[in-house]
Amino acid sequence: xxxxxxxxxxxxxxxxxxxxxxxxxxxxxxxxxxxxxxxxxxxxxxxxxxxxxxxxxxxxxxxxxxxxxxxxxxxxxxxxxxxxxxxxxxxxxxxxxxxxxxxxxxxxxxxxxxxxxxxxxxxxxxxxxxxxxxxxxxxxxxxxxxxxxxxxxxxxxxxxxxxxxxxxxxxxxxxxxxxxxxxxxxxxxxxxxxxxxxxxxxxxxxxxxxxxxxxxxxxxxxxxxxxxxxxxxxxxxxxxxxxxxxxxxxxxxxxxxxxxxxxxxxxxxxxxxxxxxxxxxxxxx
Ligand code: SF4
Ligand code: SF4
Numbered sequence: 632x633x634x635x636x637x638x639x640x641x642x643x644x645x646x647x648x649x650x651x652x653x654x655x656x657x658x659x660x661x662x663x664x665x666x667x668x669x670x671x672x673x674x675x676x677x678x679x680x681x682x683x684x685x686x687x688x689x690x691x692x693x694x695x696x697x698x699x700x701x702x703x704x705x706x707x708x709x710x711x712x713x714x715x716x717x718x719x720x721x722x723x724x725x726x727x728x729x730x731x732x733x734x735x736x737x738x739x740x741x742x743x744x745x746x747x748x749x750x751x752x753x754x755x756x757x758x759x760x761x762x763x764x765x766x767x768x769x770x771x772x773x774x775x776x777x778x779x780x781x782x783x784x785x786x787x788x789x790x791x792x793x794x795x796x797x798x799x800x801x802x803x804x805x806x807x808x809x810x811x812x813x814x815x816x817x818x819x820x821x822x823x824x825x826x827x828x829x830x831x832x833x834x835x836x837x838x839x840x841x842x843x844x845x846x847x848x849x850x851x852x853x854x855x856x857x858x859x860x861x862x863x864x865x866x867x868x869x870x871x872x873x874x875x876x877x878x879x880x881x882x883x884x885x886x887x888x889x890x891x892x893x894x895x896x897x898x899x900x901x902x903x904x905x906x907x908x909x910x911x912x913x914x915x916x
Contacts, residue, residue: 633793634906635812637836638819639828641799644848644872645818647882649796650677651889652816655899657761661791666766667808668798669752669779676885680764682755688767688782689748690731690775695722699743706735706744730775752779754786763791777807784811792903801835809836814906815843816869821853826860833864842913844869844906867909870902 636649646668653664666674675682693706693715704717714728715735726749736744751773757764767783769776776798787793797808809815815836819829829845836843845861850871861868872878872888881891889896 632814632907632910633787633795633812634903635795635797635809635815635841637797637805637809637815637817637832638799639801639817639830639832640824643799643818643820643825643828644846644882645799646674646677646796647848647872647888648816648818648846648870649794650674650887651895652899652902653762653794654678654887654889655896656792656794656903657759658896658900661761661763661788663763663765663786663788663791663793665783665786665793665795666764667780667783667795667804669767669769669776669783669804670798672766672768672796674796675757675764675766677887678757678759678762678764679885680757680759682757682764682766684756686754686782687750688752688754688779690729690751690773690778691733691746692726692729692731692749693724693735693744694747695724696743696745697722699741701741701743703740706739709734709738727772727774731778751775752782754779754782756786763788776804780804780807784808801831805832805835806839809841810839812841813910815841816846816906817843817866818846818848819857820849821847821851821855821857823853823856825853826857829857830860833866842909844909846870846872846902848872849874867905869905870898 638645666672706715707717714725716723752769765786767779798804819825844867850873852874
């Protein structure tokens with residue numbers, strides 16, 4: 632079972648939900664927690680884990696052999712990111728724009744393009760009892776976040792419950808992280824901003840054909856419009872975490888909710904049972 636935890640905007644408590652779910656389930660299950668928020672991974676702060684295994688991530692950048700090149704311009708034509716250009720008798724590569732998709736080398740009619748690796752990030756791992764923790768981190772100034780996310784997801788072990796902490800928003804890294812999940816938890820807050828970003832995130836998840844449910848964090852801070860919206864859209868609200876000074880204090884100290892307030896463990900275990908049930912109904916349909 633792969634559960635991704637996403638939110639249309641930052642600061643909604645997505646990592647709080649992902650880490651609390653992982654810790655609660657680790658009482659009885661093998662869990663993998665994947666931090667795919669590669670531009671700002673922070674789940675390790677809550678897990679207090681020492682990352683002890685590190686592996687570099689290399690992006691394949693084109694390298695043109697101009698002795699074979701006929702300057703036909705095909706590579707520049709197929710590059711969606713303007714990362715390669717042919718100017719008269721010269722092929723220019725802009726590594727900082729390249730997404731390593733390989734289209735130029737695949738389509739070069741002269742086989743003039745080889746690829747060389749450029750380090751753009753790392754994948755790090757640690758183990759905490761029943762939790763295998765894996766995080767990706769994109770190097771500063773790099774843009775190919777989906778590539779690092781793919782490397783993190785290479786570590787998925789289908790025998791475990793896999794929880795993916797997704798970056799906020801609705802862009803390519805979100806799509807890459809959520810793709811292939813059995814279920815997506817959308818974390819939001821009951822405010823106009825929360826509602827707007829929830830609707831955008833829901834659109835993405837629906838386009839990917841992934842079943843989803845909602846967690847409302849800081850319940851009580853705003854109005855009932857998120858509840859009404861979920862009802863209209865037929866999306867279940869699976870958990871509400873209230874606006875509470877003690878919860879906020881734990882969060883600010885980097886203490887997972889279910890460690891600071893163990894009474895929340897059962898709520899997260901029930902959340903998982905509800906997800907299991909929704910997914911099994913979908914499978915049998
Ligand atoms: S596609 Fe190949 S042959 Fe054509 S310009 Fe690019 S590198 Fe040269
Ligand atoms: S690998 Fe892809 S992104 Fe990079 S230059 Fe070639 S076509 Fe463009």
